[in-house]
Amino acid sequence: MLLLAGDVGGTSARFQWLAVGERQTERSAVHSYRSADFASFSDLLAQLLRDCSIERVDVACFGLPGPVNDAEVTLTNLPWHIRVCLLKARLPLATVTLINDFQAAALGIDELAADALICLHEGRFDPAGNRLVVGAGTGLGVAPVYQRGGRFYPQSSEGGHMAFAPLDEEQERLLHWLHERWRHVSYEDLLSGSGLETLYLYHLRRMGRSEAPVLRAAEVHAAAERGEAAAVAALTSFVNIYGQFVGDAALLWPARAGIYIAGGIGGRIARWMRGSAFTEYFLAKDRMREVVEQMPVYLVTDELIGLKGALLQARRSAGLVERP
Template sequence: MILLAGDIGGTTSRFQWLDSEAPKSPSSLFYYPSKRFSSFTALLTTLLSDSGIPHVDVACFGVPGPVQGCQVTLTNLPWTIDACELQESLPVDQISLVNDFQAAALGIDALSGDRILCLHPGEFDPAGNRLVVGAGTGLGVAPVYQLEGHFYPQSSEGGHIAFAPVTAEQSRLMDWLHRERSHISYEDLLSGEGLERLYRFCHLQHTGERPYPCSAETVHELAELGDEDAIAALRMFVHIYGQFIGDVALIWPARAGIYIAGGIAGKIVRWMTQEDFTSYFLAKESMNGVVEKMPVYLVKDELLGLKGAMRSARRLAGLEIEGEV
């Protein structure tokens, strides 16, 4: 059997296929800029042509959006994907769609130890639940419950929870953001575009002028070079990230680990490992003792979602997965 896995991102989509006769030798990776394609069908047609795969037995795709049955309308791309229609129009027998952070959560057990960095040791409980959170093009959240030694990720749209300021500076940020819209979600700040917003706000507060358009990558580069406004934006990003994860942890206690994934954290490791993150994560007043027991890990593997999608495809195909009984 031929298995195909995909991690569909708002910026980049990644794919890998596997022949069941060589289960330990997956293919090389295929990367595509998502926004170059008018639809997922067009992207998948290009992939099948480029890879030379004539037929796929089982495919699993992690997608950024709420999956309803066999359909999903993506959050950060103008696509609606219908797995049933894809199976009729393309040489793919079975297609499974899962939320992208469900896929990321499935990939945790496929990580090697050197791809995980402990930010807060907590008190690890091997019988506990997990939580996977990650900022990238958007902000993903996946609660993961454990039952009889197996982990079961749940999909959510927790990144769209309304932002709640906890400092005077954040209150000024909220007032500034409210000039453009009424509902401010955490994803509006904890994402690539969110970091760009924070930089515009910090620059405006400092100089009274709007900066030239600046990408999230450039903000990070400027901060590393010592730019005062970029440093302020990155520090605010880390503060808000910490407080958000701490808030979600109160809803979903994760004594078997909180895992920070997504495309941003792994690129700003130096900033995430400073005291700023943990101090805001732990700042829950009467609930400090609850969150401080939860270990927090930063995932430094951009293929986490793809690994999870492949594990899901293997389960659907009935193939053995290392580490599972």
């Protein structure tokens, strides 16, 4: 039996297969592709199957960035519309499950090694509580996870598209500037790779440096590490807004068994996330401070968490792991 798992993002897509035999199980290396290099998801899968010399997949599970509607999804940050029936018609796939990418990340929590978590806020861990998984990458993902009888059940959501709410005068100025460009400003517009670039542009303009080149997200981080003023201001704003968004999400979905910050950005800027500003903005909830204060917050440093979760779901679909 051959199982295939995929974690698809707006920037990159990662896959891993598992061959289960009577006597042994073989797990492949992780295969990565640039999502933008392919006109469709089926084209990407076809390339993967050729590269791995796979003739048939018995069970597949793919975590995808967008609202999954039964057996189809239109991706948020890619021009792809995916339908299971069309995938199976074109490719040798017997059983296919589509889940939201942050559902996959939530499933991957229990597959993580202990050293893949950094505690940002200790809180008071309650093993009987719910979980919450959030994360900024190409977009901003949110997955509420409820617990029942010791088992965790991730739910899909598009919580990253909630409207950004300023917390101080600087953020009021930022929102006013953003409203000159967009009518609706979501948290994802700021808490994402492109969001960090937007924050950098804003601080360049505030500093009167309109002629300075606009940097990509990774370049903003590198410049901030060198102490470049606009980059430091952008990354500081990013971490502050990240903290307040996580706190807002925690009010919607109390998670005393832990809030887990996944996504591609958090782990790369761990030094900044571990500073006091993140926790300060996370707790800035006035009368509700004591509510969020109870919830532990962990930063996930394993970027394969979504792939681990998708593979776990594939194993469940194949009957190799007990379903919750």
